[in-house]
Amino acid sequence: MEHASHQDKSAFATEPVGRLIAKFAIPCVISLVVNALYNIVDQIFIGWGVGYLGNGATNVVFPITIIALALAVLIGDGGAAYLSLKLGEGDLDSVKKGVGNAAVMITIAGIAMLVITIVFMNPILTLFGATDVLRPAALEYGYVIAIGLPFTMISTALNAMIRADGSPKFAMVSMLLGAIINTVFDPIFIFIFDMGVRGAAIATILGQIISFLVSIFYLPRFKTFHFDRSALRLHKRVCLSVLSLGVSSFITQIAITIVMALFNNLLAVYGAASVYGSEIPLTAMGIVMKVNQIMLSILVGIAIGAQPVIGFNYGCKNFHRVKRAFEVAIAAAEIIAIIAFFIFQFAPMSVVSIFGSEEGLYNEFAVKCFRIFLMLCPLNGFQTVAAIYLQAIGKPIKSAVVTLSRQIVFLVPVALLPKAMGVVGVLWAGPTADALAFILALAMIVYEMKKLKKMAA
Template sequence: MNETLTTKNKENPLGYEPIGKLLIKFSVPSIIALVVNALYNIVDQIFIGRGVGFLGNGATNVILPLTMVVIALGLLVGDGCAAYLSLHLGKGDKEAAAKGVGNAITLSIILGIVLAVFSIVLLEPLCHLFGATENILPYALDYGKIIIIGFPFSVINCALSGIIRADGSPRYSMMGMIMGCIVNIILNPIFIFGLHWGVAGSALATIIGQILNSGYYLLYLRKFKSINVQKAYFKLKSGIIIKVCSLGISSFITQIAVVAMIAISNNVMVKYGAMSVYGADIPITTMGITMKVNQMIMAIVLGIATGAQPILGYNYGAGNMERTKKTFKIIVVAATICMGLAFIGFQCLPNAILSIFGTESELYTEFAVKCLRIFLLFCILNGFQMCTGIFFQAIGKPVQATLVSVSRQIVFIIPATLILPVFIGVDGALWAGPVADGLAFVLAAVILKMQWKKIFAVAPKAETHEIFNRKEQVLTPE
């Protein structure tokens, strides 16, 4: 047993390289990849806002919940498999790790196809469910019927991105995302302004980028560093699928909760906006822009946390508790600093941020500024909560990870969104944001404090400490 432990840690720098160096290698590419992924929606929003108008932007907000379901499925498989891969590599079981990857790829393809078929058949009812107004619905249908074609590719991209990072190739993961985004950025103005295809052109630009991205990722199947993925491993095994999905369930539930939150928020905005001077279309559009701007910042924090996931999972699996603790503390500090800077921007420069998406009426600008400032008032607290959820997921604690992850999106923000507008009108939906952020922070802190000693109750073996001080390097992240 000790010989096996020694061998596996000599093979993987996650066990002995300085944590700061590892975080730079893994988190920076992860941040770039996730920010680029978030840019898919932001780019559409910018060009549609300038080329079509705010009703076109409202359409992308209506379709946003569907694209979030795609991300949820990708994270269910990708984050779950990344944790599965890291934990089994930490234990020295490469065959089990390879089987997990093969099963995850097959599952992601199946889920993407099923979701696309379901969405295209029920597109119009789904648009109504997600808050489409009479003015926005035609744009939503034009945008949605094309964007849905890219769902299978998008699920594959999201899943493989995390798996490739966990294999020690964060740059490869990053380059795939960048490739797709650059194509999207180039084609959007051509299709919208040059060919006058409107929201449909923006959707087409998006899926072309996604197709190229998935092709690039699938080429990696022959380039895995830590494992050898054989054809037989692509055959689904219920035991492996259940374990992979259990490790990714917190990410999935978090994203599905976002879908529910957006759907409820859109409908609340339409209902109470219609009772205000702003009307129904302005609140639903501006809230969508606020969420997408926040998604961009959260992508940075999520990149920090998910970049650390292989480090956390490997060292916890190998029994090195001190490296696990240190990694967690570093990412919490980094994430909090990022959210603090974002808070300053949201409060001090809202007009500059909103101007990127085009200019509209004074009422539109008034509510958009209010939306950005109020809804994201306590965003500085979100870094700790996100890092805590990823930490529990990385060390194989799906129950705690799920509790922390869903607290904001289900337990707190949905009830607040439904209750507060009853008393203070459409502004109540904005105040639901800081209420949920504050309560979710408290809950994450309480759960972490209760679990901390239990998690690290088993001290690392002496042999492990000796191995971590060695400088052999066979598998180096790109």
């Protein structure tokens, strides 16, 4: 969250709520969508240049990237929260230590991730559902992607702290440049140099290196403190504080990895016993999850845009503005979720065809995936904003419960149930989890709103 100046503070209390939320939400939405598009751009070019098996291979490597991102947000979001807290206390020495220690920790984590991934690539891919058909291309793609992990982890973590330092546009430019480089080089390496999935991976890490260089360039230019070498000396207490503040972001990302690993394995097993085979369900589901990630990125961006407005006014006991900010965020998120619903239900083929021209069984299963798995996606708008609202009013445990209910608590058991329904049964886990998570979120929000009304009276 940006450090609020006196003007910002009065704006939080007086400026129209919709305009305020838009000011905070738009850079955040752009950053999150760019992040989601990174993977989708690869999928599109691989779909056209290599075919759906190439996309299947990248899907089993994708959870490795998510684990790297989870570590990056653990340290980066933790460092950003620590920076904001210590800045509020006026403790500039701790601000410097927090950023410096986070930078050292993410560098160590990035190198460790690179080494572990390269050494254990084969068993890791097995864990994430690689079949014998997909393994050769997955290894080819995975080894190159591993080289880029330290770069993407460091730039992601630094960008979170750069946003907290009051430079959200700089952080956004850092990510946009990387995404543009990836998009430019993908077709060159895949179509002109005929490098297949390896070409896509090289384009990805080139983009990641550019983002890394841009974010490193900011280090000596922090506005809130003067960065020097003493900041890099590790302090146990500072490191633990940073990690504890980033843990909820970490859990959310790790939940995605667990779900992807489980679904990949279930789809491969059930798919093998169906007309579709193992590879078609694996690939189609990967694409559906990544397209869905774009919708979720916009929803999370809107919710995060509302967070400082809700948090500030809640702290000031300005409860009617808290309620108004919540309503504006819900309305905006629901509009996005309903538009996505219409696309997924009534034009799924137009989305599927972006990722290459396949036919027959592949298209049939991909359309089923969109229509069944994302059937209740309009409920995601409410649930996403509800989780961030609970975080903003200082209820982190309730917020984590709402977030994890959809990702793990409901989705995993339901996905494991439908043995009799086979591969299509796995898809029904999506709407079932969405419905149950919505009911839980609604109950919590109704309770909190009643409390808010009493406090406002």
